[in-house]
Amino acid sequence: MTDAPIRLLLADDQELVRMGFRMVLDAQPDMTVVGEVGDGAAAVAHVLGRGAGTEGADVDVVLMDIRMPRLDGVEATRQIVASGAAAKVLVLTTFDLDEYVHAALKAGAGGFLLKDAGPAELLAAIRAVHSGDAVVAPSATRRLLERFLPGLPDELEPVRTAEERLAPLTEREREVLVAVGQGLSNQEIAGTLYMAEATVKTHIGRILAKLHLRDRVQMVVLAYDTGLVRPRT
Known part of the structure; x- marks a missing residue:
């Protein structure tokens, strides 16, 4: 079947x-x-x-x-x-x-x-x-x-500070979130942060669960919204 x-x-x-x-x-x-x-x-x-x-x-x-x-x-x-x-x-x-x-x-x-x-x-x-x-x-x-x-409106932004939104994360998880927001693949994150690719996937799974995010795309949006990653001028 x-x-x-x-x-x-x-x-x-x-x-x-x-x-x-x-x-x-x-x-x-x-x-x-x-x-x-x-x-x-x-x-x-x-x-x-x-x-x-x-x-x-x-x-x-x-x-x-x-x-x-x-x-x-x-x-x-x-x-x-x-x-x-x-x-x-x-x-x-x-x-x-x-x-x-x-x-x-x-x-x-x-x-x-x-x-x-x-x-x-x-x-x-x-x-x-x-x-x-x-x-x-x-x-x-x-x-x-x-x-x-x-230049985008932010009408969907919750009334919470960046630190409040990111509070559940460990320092290592924040580093992974920054790397995802910068556009790095899992393999690139592993090389940059000196960890196994399987470990990167584990961290990403924990970030999604802790912050109630659906997927990697929402991780990128959050990284920008909270100022972890800044738009280039």
């Missing part, structure tokens, strides 16, 4: 973009496109089973564009996550234009991928987010946040 394919919803206002994605995705034995929508409101309706002919439980991963009519990808992501739906969100962005990817990550997106990524990177990202892992290369996360974080 084989595992069920990953069920995908394509949310993008450009039909040609959706068509290109569908050609690649439907060719994979472990993936199937169950729907296409052209705006964020339709994406939310499909995931929640409110659209015509939709079933809320039929989506595993939403490929979510940022800029769409009626409802943008940030708010659509926030509504899907807030609903408690099982569907995970992979945000797609054109790096030079989309200043609100940071807000989308804070809204609950599992990660982001640049629209010019190759097919292999796209497929790997979908499989990663479906399994609950962060889907974005740490270096790409760093570059995007360094560019856009200083």
Whole structure:
């Protein structure tokens, strides 16, 4: 008995973009496109089973564009996550234009991928987010946040100081969090902090648990929010 394919919803206002994605995705034995929508409101309706002919439980991963009519990808992501739906969100962005990817990550997106990524990177990202892992290369996360974080609104920031948020961590865990925020891979962190890669993974797991974070992407966001890592000027 084989595992069920990953069920995908394509949310993008450009039909040609959706068509290109569908050609690649439907060719994979472990993936199937169950729907296409052209705006964020339709994406939310499909995931929640409110659209015509939709079933809320039929989506595993939403490929979510940022800029769409009626409802943008940030708010659509926030509504899907807030609903408690099982569907995970992979945000797609054109790096030079989309200043609100940071807000989308804070809204609950599992990660982001640049629209010019190759097919292999796209497929790997979908499989990663479906399994609950962060889907974005740490270096790409760093570059995007360094560019856009200083000017973004922070309406989701809890009323707590950085020290209060980081209080549960040991000094070593803080060092690992800084390294993740700087965009280092587990292998690079191991070399920099002189520890085994398995130990790095253990520290990351503890950080996620202690700070109630979903994934590595949220670790990067937190590292910037608390000032452990500063955007480059």
